[in-house]
Amino acid sequence: MEKEVRIFIRIQKHRKESWKKLCSKKRISLSSLIIDSVENRIFDDERRKILAFIEKQDNIFVKIETNINQVAKIANAQKFIGSEDLKNFRKQLKIVTELKEQQNKIFTKIYSLIAND
Structure with missing residues (x-):
């Protein structure tokens, strides 16, 4: 040391x-x-934000996957999807899209910082 x-x-x-x-x-x-x-390294506060984002993203994706499976189960059993179920499904997909956009911004920043090393 x-x-x-x-x-x-x-x-x-x-x-x-x-x-x-x-x-x-x-x-x-x-x-x-x-x-x-x-x-030119990542600050500790940025590192904490990245880890918190990844944890939050993981938790939300688990909920979304559960909801998607529920919608699929209902659609398969009833051979249709109700308007409320479809609305909830679209809402979940919008969350996924927003999270992916945030994730891409974070990864772009990480890659740019790594490239400067």
Whole structure:
């Protein structure tokens, strides 16, 4: 394990306070902000957002899959789909589409950050 060393930099007091506010807002340390910025890495708060999004997406997809299976079961048994069931089905498909769009934006950002390494 490498020994850590300190680096001292001089900045204006108002700038330091601004950085500390940003860190507080992002719930990251000032050291993390500086190191990740210099090394062009994903910030810890962004990493947390990505993991939370993936977890949320997974939970929603499980619900959607259950609903789709229920619609298919009803349609197969009754040989038709009621308007309320069809409305719910369309709503679930819209959620899937929105999540996929968010996922693609996140993956694009991740890929661009990885490409800079």
